Amino acid sequence: MTLRDFVVWAEETGVLIEVEREVDTHLELARVMYALDGRPVLFHRLVDFPDWRAIAGVCAQRQHFAAALGCTVAELTHRVADALKQPVLPPLLDSAPCQEIVETQVDLTSLPIPRYHPKDGGRYVTAGVAVIKDPDFGRNISFHRLMLLDKRHFAARIVEKRGTHTAMGKCVDDLPVAIAIGCPMQVLLAAAMSPPKGVDELSIAHGLLPTSLVRCQTVDLEVPAEAELILEGRITHTLVDEGPFPDLTETMDGVRRQPVIEIDHVTHRREPIFHALLPGGMEHKNLMGVLREPTIFAAVNEVCRCTGVYITPGGTSWMHAVVQIDKQHEEDGRRAIWAAFQGHGSLKHVVVVDTDVNLYEGAEVEWAIATRFQADRDLVLLTDKPGSSLDPSATQVPGQKARTAKMGLDATAPLGEKRREYEKVQYAPVNLAQYGVEC
Numbered sequence: 309m310t311l312r313d314f315v316v317w318a319e320e321t322g323v324l325i326e327v328e329r330e331v332d333t334h335l336e337l338a339r340v341m342y343a344l345d346g347r348p349v350l351f352h353r354l355v356d357f358p359d360w361r362a363i364a365g366v367c368a369q370r371q372h373f374a375a376a377l378g379c380t381v382a383e384l385t386h387r388v389a390d391a392l393k394q395p396v397l398p399p400l401l402d403s404a405p406c407q408e409i410v411e412t413q414v415d416l417t418s419l420p421i422p423r424y425h426p427k428d429g430g431r432y433v434t435a436g437v438a439v440i441k442d443p444d445f446g447r448n449i450s451f452h453r454l455m456l457l458d459k460r461h462f463a464a465r466i467v468e469k470r471g472t473h474t475a476m477g478k479c480v481d482d483l484p485v486a487i488a489i490g491c492p493m494q495v496l497l498a499a500a501m502s503p504p505k506g507v508d509e510l511s512i513a514h515g516l517l518p519t520s521l522v523r524c525q526t527v528d529l530e531v532p533a534e535a536e537l538i539l540e541g542r543i544t545h546t547l548v549d550e551g552p553f554p555d556l557t558e559t560m561d562g563v564r565r566q567p568v569i570e571i572d573h574v575t576h577r578r579e580p581i582f583h584a585l586l587p588g589g590m591e592h593k594n595l596m597g598v599l600r601e602p603t604i605f606a607a608v609n610e611v612c613r614c615t616g617v618y619i620t621p622g623g624t625s626w627m628h629a630v631v632q633i634d635k636q637h638e639e640d641g642r643r644a645i646w647a648a649f650q651g652h653g654s655l656k657h658v659v660v661v662d663t664d665v666n667l668y669e670g671a672e673v674e675w676a677i678a679t680r681f682q683a684d685r686d687l688v689l690l691t692d693k694p695g696s697s698l699d700p701s702a703t704q705v706p707g708q709k710a711r712t713a714k715m716g717l718d719a720t721a722p723l724g725e726k727r728r729e730y731e732k733v734q735y736a737p738v739n740l741a742q743y744g745v746e747c
């Protein structure tokens with residue numbers, strides 16, 4: 309589903325909010341995005357950027373993914389897991405919408421790159437999907453936030469040991485890069501995944517939904533044909549200060565020495581739409597969390613019967629998960645805890661529940677903890693483990709994974725005769741209309 313198809317879908321289903329009033333990309337846009345977090349918003353007029361519109365909240369609801377992929381929210385985990393298993397090489401077009409307009413001069417300051425918060429280190433691209441080629445593993449795509457430095461340069465946050473960082477380490481010279489902004493939904497999903505090295509995420513995107521590519525004009529890379537804006541350039545080995553900037557946790561990420569990206573060429577669609585993604589907002593959270601549920605699901609399924617995984621927004625959509633199992637053995641709850649930590653390295657707290665608990669309902673999960681869990685019997689506590697670099701309470705080690713404690717709660721009921729004592733009482737259903745009550 310292209311960005312433009314998403315706008316049409318959001319308009320037709322009545323969920324799109326359209327802002328006709330002129331909005332300033334300097335702080336004001338982010339304030340409106342924050343106030344409307346969770347909803348798709350199309351900004352028709354931007355101060356100083358008359359040729360551009362901006363869109364926010366593209367991935368702000370799981371329902372948006374489900375609508376794009378033509379499945380239910382509950383089926384998302386399986387759709388993503390299937391696409392991970394069966395990448396399909398995308399076709400290459402001779403010409404594409406993302407190259408309709410070729411800028412004669414590179415001037416990044418002329419793009420509507422917002423400044424989100426007064427404490428930010430600068431103006432930031434937050435929904436940029438970077439395409440690179442690793443000399444050994446081939447094509448890799450991933451999100452990298454980009455802090456605008458001047459007309460031709462960004463400072464890029466490139467997390468250590470992931471695809472882009474690994475490829476950079478192998479190149480003495482600059483690493484060619486193409487940054488696609490305003491990507492189709494399936495490309496956004498694929499860019500947020502971390503498949504095994506050598507698996508091409510654009511082929512995962514094409515496995516999810518048809519995704520055509522086009523060759524870049526100045527670098528040997530391919531980009532999504534339907535993207536709104538393409539920046540072609542090189543990741544250099546020059547380091548500068550990047551940050552501060554809020555991250556997924558909605559707390560301020562500090563300043564780090566990070567690589568400079570030099571941009572040599574800019575192309576875009578006619579009447580382009582800029583995708584602005586609020587850091588720490590629901591769009592950021594969904595893109596991070598939803599893609600880790602299949603990996604936890606697969607890991608837990610190795611050790612017991614897993615029936616569902618939910619990475620909760622309250623846990624920053626990254627560090628907390630609820631795992632639902634169809635318990636067959638007394639040890640299954642604990643086995644599921646260990647496996648969940650294997651399935652997602654940044655997971656910090658996990659609760660395991662039975663199939664009679666709705667894992668999407670916080671109150672039901674809490675009920676399971678209250679009635680089925682004893683801390684001195686059912687708690688798995690781990691100390692000094694690798695954790696999330698985003699967690700301000702973890703011990704941060706520059707250039708390495710942070711160190712953290714982890715906790716797993718086995719909130720499943722015992723098997724056998726005893727289980728009946730743990731079940732909620734049920735009342736027979738009634739027809740309320742017979743009582744003059746309309747619901």
Ligand SMILES: Cc1cc2nc3c(=O)[nH]c(=O)nc-3n(C[C@H](O)[C@H](O)[C@H](O)COP(=O)(O)O)c2cc1C
Nearest residue numbers: 450451452453465466467470471472500501502595
């Ligand atoms: C909205 C969003 C923003 C992200 N920002 C960054 C970032 O600034 N730097 C980074 O290294 N990873 C960032 N990530 C995470 C990577 O895109 C993600 O971990 C990706 O799966 C890494 O893929 P790889 O292991 O194949 O390289 C972001 C993810 C999302 C969804």
